[in-house]
Amino acid sequence: DGGITQSPKYLFRKEGQNVTLSCEQNLNHDAMYWYRQDPGQGLRLIYYSQIVNDFQKGDIAEGYSVSREKKESFPLTVTSAQKNPTAFYLCASRYGSGNQPQHFGDGTRLSIL
Amino acid sequence: QKEVEQNSGPLSVPEGAIASLNCTYSDRGSQSFFWYRQYSGKSPELIMSIYSNGDKEDGRFTAQLNKASQYVSLLIRDSQPSDSATYLCAVIDSSYKLIFGSGTRLLVRP
Numbered sequence: 001d002g003g004i005t006q007s008p009k010y011l012f013r014k015e016g017q018n019v020t021l022s023c024e025q026n027l028n029h030d031a032m033y034w035y036r037q038d039p040g041q042g043l044r045l046i047y048y049s050q051i052v053n054d055f056q057k058g059d060i061a062e063g064y065s066v067s068r069e070k071k072e073s074f075p076l077t078v079t080s081a082q083k084n085p086t087a088f089y090l091c092a093s094r095y096g097s098g099n100q101p102q103h104f105g106d107g108t109r110l111s112i113l
Numbered sequence: 114q115k116e117v118e119q120n121s122g123p124l125s126v127p128e129g130a131i132a133s134l135n136c137t138y139s140d141r142g143s144q145s146f147f148w149y150r151q152y153s154g155k156s157p158e159l160i161m162s163i164y165s166n167g168d169k170e171d172g173r174f175t176a177q178l179n180k181a182s183q184y185v186s187l188l189i190r191d192s193q194p195s196d197s198a199t200y201l202c203a204v205i206d207s208s209y210k211l212i213f214g215s216g217t218r219l220l221v222r223p
Contacts, residue, residue: 040121101145102159
């Protein structure tokens with residue numbers, strides 16, 4: 001089935017640890033996005049990538065890093081510099097022009113141990 | 114700062130009623146408008162897209178856009194308890210950035 005797969009569904013981070021969230025899509029979408037959602041809040045953009053080997057910071061990039069080595073994959077690393085990482089992380093992708101909607105994966109819920 | 118505003122709710126309607134969800138946006142050059150439904154603990158799901166002034170209907174859902182008033186709405190006819198969710202309004206602004214509102218929580222009472 002075509003879609004956006006995020007893994008793991010739940011993730012726990014220890015103090016001082018970096019963790020990586022996976023996002024894979026088989027929709028042949030060019031653009032991919034990472035959002036963070038805190039309880040009762042809207043979505044905030046962390047990073048986005050329009051093409052392979054290129055990505056831009058969003059509104060809250062500090063403490064996060066990404067890579068885009070393949071069109072299908074856009075992993076997000078939450079570094080130890082992110083002091084408040086507990087949140088619901090959503091990966092999205094978009095087909096075609098900038099006027100098209102984004103579609104979301106099922107999300108990863110990250111908590112601190 | 115470009116903004117998308119929604120009433121956080123909850124908006125409570127009885128089963129079978131029409132639910133009306135509203136959204137305003139600040140960037141007059143905004144291009145495209147979307148409604149997403151998000152069940153508790155789940156990811157957002159696209160339910161409607163609208164690009165030009167007027168109404169767009171899809172089943173029990175109708176999206177309405179008024180660019181002059183910078184206003185977009187979502188009507189849900191014959192509301193069902195399964196429609197209970199948070200509805201996110203999202204707008205692509207004049208710089209092609211997708212901006213989300215914080216969502217309106219809808220409760221449909223059986």
